[in-house]
Amino acid sequence: MTPVLRPATLADADTLADIGQRSFAETFGHLYRPEDLAIFLESHRRAQWEAELADPGFIVAIAEIDGEAAGYAKLAPPKLPIAVREPAIELRQFYVLSGWQGSGLAARMMDWVIATARERGARDIHLSVFVDNHRARRFYERYGFERVGTYAFMVGGHEDEDDIMRLTLDG
Template identity: 55%
Template sequence: MDYRLGGPADATAIAALFETSFVATFGHLYAAEDLAAFLGQFGPERWAAELADPALVFHIAEHDGRIVGYAKAGPLTLPVEVEGAALELRQLYLLADAQGSGAGQALLDRAMATAATRGAAAVVLSVYVDNHRARRFYERNGFVRVGRYTFMVGNHADEDDLMGRVL
């Protein structure tokens, strides 16, 4: 596995990875119109803008030249109060064939290093309450539940746990 920072040229690959991973993990939870409305917000143009935004950092995992995962970190937007500056791990997605490869841990480690470099005192994220695999992963990495958050997919409201880790 190779790791690097992402840039605007990765927008099409990130858009495809995000949609593939999101649908594989969560697609069964939503009505088709809610899923389509949600995914419609994430075209390559939006990804290109985010990848060019200096406030956001994309850590990319590649295998044989193909992007198989990414972690996106940036300023805190979640409704949680933390002491000191915080970085938000906004997304960590892997394709199914990269799960269990160690790429998720490597991407999280890189995001945590970004937080430290940017002077953050904590890292905060949200995770769907029934995504038990992800919750266990974050708990193994020192994250604890710090609140709840409503995450909208179209008109469907999901309940997410807010999790945080002090650096």
């Protein structure tokens, strides 16, 4: 049961869409009206993934265990509403399917995120996390991420409060 992280390709678009939809719905689906959840999950469709995987600004690693997709991490240019020190990178999505949570996979993925950000010359990594997702916040804090702001994260017509967190890589 050794996790393998590899660069995602266009051939992975359906798998990434499935992981994104399943992971978000497993973790947060109970918080939203079905119509709001359905609108949000539209951002996890094959066409969206194909566009992002074709964009050189996006870097995606898919995690597999024994050949089974278990999660992914997506890095991209910053778009969160916060001033950044350039060059910077944003961890846009970090999803591990529930069956693999607590297995050490997330730590392996975060090591990849930090190493990749450094390879790209980023001074900082930014991410957002739902204020009530305490498990994820603790995970990010263990790596040195600090809260630097908040913003409204939309799930359909529902507004959530997310914390914006930053990990400084250059000092």
